[in-house]
Every structure is written in structure tokens, then in C-alpha cells.
Amino acid sequence: DVSVVDSKSSHLTHTFPGFINVAAFVPGVAQLGSTDLAELSKAAVSAGFSTSIVLPIGVGNAIHDRATLELAAANVQGHSYTNYAFSVAATDINLQALDEELQADTKALFIPFKLDGIDTPLSVVAAHLASWPLDKPIVTNAKGQQLASMLLLASLNGRGVHVTDVRDNDDLLLISLSKAKQLKVTCDVSIYSLFFTKEQFPSSAHVPTAKEQSALWRHLDVVDAFSVGPAPYYLAEEMGQKPTPACGIEETLPLLLTAVTTGRLTLEDIRTRLHDNPVLIFGLPDQSQTHVEIVLGRRAPFTNVSTCWTPLENNLVNGFVHRVVFHGQTAYLDGAVSSPPLGKDISSASVSHGPA
């Protein structure tokens, strides 16, 4: 890391490694002909991300077998500005379909809180947890009773689990107690959960209450990663706006860096939660000659490359992405994407970085 203070203007520049979005939400992920992931990747590279770990559940479609995985891969091949990795969703009928080949071709198993609007049955969760390989990640957005059950099953099976989009204080407490007893559990919170509340957006079911939010900040030591997740997409929709795959991605650094200027976060907090820990949790290959240059402490209105309603409209922010270098090429500079889509599918690439 290199931090430089500009003597003329008293703002700071800093260089990060390329960021990992551990929960990239792609509405049409398994829809024939969807360009959603390509669109997302353009916003992602503009936001400083060099890798997106794709959630397998879109809006009314999901990656849950060989065919849907291949469809998702075909949709984006040659059109992504960042590297990307697919996961596969656990369903009540696909236990057998997740054979060794499919396990090898995906980054993780995603066990969703709900299947088609109803809680995923405990028996389904248990079966998938017992059969997915120990050395490949399992990700879940389980909450409450389901999360407690999943952590119990993970403990009983001696395996790890990554919990995405944690919002509730008790959920965080269970994760914290599990970590204290060496259970291999990790978690992320959605960046929107740290900065927007239900009090601000009463019609939203995708942001926490102010009380929940303050618990998240209080227990940030338990939080391994920051994610984008589905919250920005659904918040835009809940606000009566047309949501897009790019929603919320470019808000990432302006929000987090502004929190650095107010002393709530450090640059190290950002690096560990958007790069170091995601690399370890998901066994990602390190990307050489890939980095992000940011500017901190220059107050300016939030602006973005992509099209989506933003809760930061007309807000002043105190930090932004200046330049993104991807594989030695300038991929983004001061508001414009400046290289062709060179991102690759790294679903099956896996590197052990040793004990987390």
C-alpha cells in the first residue's frame, strides 16, 4: 500500500489491490441472452473491483444445474471487465445433480434462505451441507433459526461456511461465538447495511433498522468482508425506480472512504474486507498488476458511470476511485472505462492460501 498526501490540496491518494465483490447480484444470471453480468462488470471495474463472485440466484432464475451454469457462462464470455466466478444454488431437488464435475466447475455452493419464496427446508439444508466437499466454500444468506441450524450443522460436520448479508445482532453474536470456538465461519455485511437504514427508507425490506445498523458497526471486528449484494437493486425497486445490474456498485468506495474521513473505518479495514479476507475465504488466485488508486478527503458530489437510481443522489462524498489498473492496463480512469472487457471465468481456479 502506498499513501501519498498531496501537499497542494491536502487530500490523500492511496493504492489498493483490486477489490473482490463476494456477492455480485445479477438479476438475469441464468436467463438466456442476458447481458446483466456484462453490465455489472463495467460498473464493477469503475468501482475498483477486479473480481466478482456471482450469486447464483437472480430474479426468477438461478444457476442450479449444468445447463443453467453453462447458460450463465455463455452470457458473459468475452464481455466482462472483471474476473468472475459462479456459484451454484442448493435446491430441494438438485442434490444428485451437483456431481463432482459441477463441484469442480463452480466456486461455491450457495444455500439460499428461501427457495421460491418459502424457507428452504432444514432437511434440504442438512443434505447439501453433508455432501458438498469440505474444501470448497459454502455460502448462505440464512438468518435467524435457519442460520443457527446451519452453523450447528457446519459445526457437526466440521466444515466452514460463509454467511453473506448479515444484518441481525443475534446472527452476528452466533457467528462471533462460533469463531471464538474455532468454527470456520466467516461473514460479510452489505455495504448498504452500513450506510442506509429502514428509518430513511421505510418501504425497504433490504436495509437494517438504525439499531441493527449500529450493532453492525459495533461488531465490525466479527465482519470479514464487505459486499454489494442484492440490497441496492431491491432498494431502487422499492423506491419506485427501475433497478439495473449496476445498482449500488460504484457507491462502494465513496461510502467507505467517506467513513474513513470521519474516523469510522481505516484504509486497512477496507483492504482486509474487500481484498485480503475475500481472497482467503474463496481461495482466489492473486491478480498481479491489478490495483486501484483512490483519492481521499476531496469533497465532491457523488457521480457514477452506470445507470441506476442512487441513494447518494446530490450527496457530497469524501473519496472516490481515480484509476483502476487491471492486468497491467488502465481499465478505468476518472469516470471512463478505458480498456476492452478482458475479464475471465475463474470459477474453477482455486488456490489455498493456508489457514485463514
Place this chain on the structure above:
Amino acid sequence: DVSVVDSKSSHLTHTFPGFINVAAFVPGVAQLGSTDLAELSKAAVSAGFSTSIVLPIGVGNAIHDRATLELAAANVQGHSYTNYAFSVAATDINLQALDEELQADTKALFIPFKLDGIDTPLSVVAAHLASWPLDKPIVTNAKGQQLASMLLLASLNGRGVHVTDVRDNDDLLLISLSKAKQLKVTCDVSIYSLFFTKEQFPSSAHVPTAKEQSALWRHLDVVDAFSVGPAPYYLAEEMGQKPTPACGIEETLPLLLTAVTTGRLTLEDIRTRLHDNPVLIFGLPDQSQTHVEIVLGRRAPFTNVSTCWTPLENNLVNGFVHRVVFHGQTAYLDGAVSSPPLGKDISSASVSHGPA
């Protein structure tokens, strides 16, 4: 065990060891001057029980510290027809009060689902679970999310837990999966849960639905013990009747033995769940010269010694307790209690019967 078929009348007599009620519900357990446990014990000995493990939570009162324990003990001293053991309830403020002496003087820690009507906070559950001695039982009536959390914490702390009054299928599944992975979890179901349903008693919150009930029967192999518990007391109240400490106790054998005559249970099922397993789970000293003689297969109206509304009113049952021998004396014979109250406090008596 001795089973004898009476050649003249084609019914069977059988001798069991004295039964253990692992969840004796005493409404006034910690109320000054209460005779509830004495009253319960008279019904208990008539029902074939030689030991009652007392739930520390009554109606608006609880054993939760030294003073309430002593009060409960004084209430019953010299007046119990069976042996009895007290547990102490975990509360949000008594973690420190449960010192080594109190631990030694109680049979178990009871972590209640609810404290004063609200869910026991996870942080309270976690603190008690981490500090109660590993070699003394913890009992809980937790359900759902709370049960999953407790089993997780038990797993993380490498300790056992006994779950009383299991009703829900997912709860049973979690317990079953935990047992399969050698977690030291045991459970009991209330006898009323096996025989009465919400369909029969729509106003009751203390009996399962027919669907839940059939799941309990289907997974009886996971059930370590049968209990009386609070269900009969609250069912009587829900039926607009005056409940007493004796409610539901004498129904135990008539219900279970009738299920033997229809092939749903064996005599061995009853013995393991009302004697063998309770002895192991609670480390109880074995009682010599204590046994229960029952008669099976003689159809007769249900009758009882004690005063309480019964759902078996005017029902024919196919089995009953004939004689109870307690410490070598006939304590009960054909409808009448026939010895003085010789029961002792065995709260601090503990015997290790080896691995369960």
C-alpha cells in the same frame, strides 16, 4: 422384568423398575408454604413414579437462587411420596449467583425458552451454557431458533444438553442430526404430546397438531424419555377447569400401556424412556427394592386417585398400575396410597453410569 400372562383372564402382568418423571411441573414450586410438590408426589407414586425431577419454573415463581431453592426444599421436606430433585433456572441476572455450592446442591440447570414472557436473550443463554459445569446436566425447553442456537453452543462448548418437551419436527431433526454426529444431546416428549392434539383441543397451546404428533411417533427412536411436563396443567386450564399439581400424572401408564396393546409401543420402549435413559441422563442413583406392577389388556374406564380434570374422562383404557413398591414397602395398591411420605431430596446425589 417379569411378564406373566394370567391364564384365566388373558391379561398380562408386568413389573417395571420405579419410573422417573424427568419434568415434574410444580405450579407453586418456589411459593412460600406451597404444598404443590407434596400433592404432586402423591399422584406420582400412584402412577408408578419413584422419582420426580422438578422443573424450577412454576406459575409466576421460580427457583433461581439459594433462597428460592431453600424455600422449595422446605416446602416439601418430609411430605413427598417419591424422591425428588430440584433444578435451578437460568435468568438474565443470576449467572453469578449460580456458584459452586448452588451447582452442587441442584440436579441441573434449566434454561427456559422464555423469561417472564419474552424469549430468553441469546447472550444470556450463551453465558450460562459456557459457565455451567460440563459434568452436570443442562435442560432446556428451547424451540425453533433458540433450540438451534443452544445446540450450536452446546456443540461449540463440547457439552451435553437435554431438550424437554420437543414438539416440532424440525427440532427433532436437529436433535437427530446432532446425535448422529455424537453431540451429547438427549430429549423427551411430553406424554400428552403423543396422545392429544390441537385438533381435539383447539384452544390449547400445549399440545401438538396431529401432523406434529405423527412426526413424533415416526421419530420415536430419537426420543430418549417420556415426561409429564406442564402440558396437562395448562390443558386443564385451557379447558376452563381448575388445574392442580396432580394433573396428567396418573394418565401416564394407562396411555402408554394402551399404546402397547395397539402395537404402537413395547414394554421395553416404556422402560427405557421412563427409567433406563432418565437414570443415565440425570446420573440418578439406582433405587433398590422399588418397582411397579402393572396390568395390561384389561379394558376398564380410566380412574385416578388425584383431583384434576382429565382428557381421559369416561375413556376406556387397556392398562393400569396395580401396585407400587417403594424402598421395599407397598406405597400404592389398587387405587390407594398405602405408606407414609418417605421420599428424599436427591438433588445433590449424582452417580455416573458411564457413557450413555
